[in-house]
């Protein structure tokens with residue numbers, strides 16, 4: 001049996017047509033986690049994906065939007081009991097968002113605490129220039145048995161990656177992370193049993209066009225080459241890691 005592909009972080013609601021992006025991923029049989037950047041977007045994403053076999057929607061409040069939309073944390077909290085997947089959430093301490101970093105930390109801490117309270121959530125987390133701050137908050141507010149964290153497009157140091165793995169985190173890796181030497185070094189050092197794949201579509205590019213979930217195939221191949229595995233073994237590893245993240249032996253995205 002061929003292992004199914006996994007895109008554990010993309011933004012199908014930023015494609016020209018959400019419904020057709022969902023049906024393309026469903027037809028391709030790619031296990032896809034589509035994230036939202038504001039809780040206002042979640043109900044429609046949830047409705048359009050809940051009956052699919054392969055696609056699930058995550059309830060997010062993107063750190064880059066926190067400066068203008070922190071009040072939407074109330075709406076996020078209201079939807080949380082209905083959501084198994086949470087994201088995009090986290091901290092962005094890049095130059096454009098640095099001014100809101102204290103507020104972002106407050107919101108992210110609230111999100112982690114609420115997830116810990118309810119239990120059983122799977123989070124996809126942004127940590128641009130903020131790996132240590134993100135890990136500090138996870139360590140303080142989300143005990144390992146109360147939720148599962150996947151670090152999306154992780155660009156921290158190798159020692160931060162080790163700390164993240166010790167805290168129980170997974171890593172969703174995209175092709176752009178393997179386009180420079182530092183990124184390759186980091187990705188090569190991640191533990192095999194913590195790897196997932198993602199596209200962050202439509203924000204990444206492949207062959208001079210914006211990506212879609214089916215581009216994870218090339219990511220699996222690049223990851224396999226970097227880690228000296230066959231693409232088949234790599235795909236199996238990722239699919240079994242997905243099962244481990246979701247904590248069940250059944251259909252990977254069942255909720």
Ligand code: MN
Nearest residue numbers: 009011088200
């Ligand atoms: Mn994203």
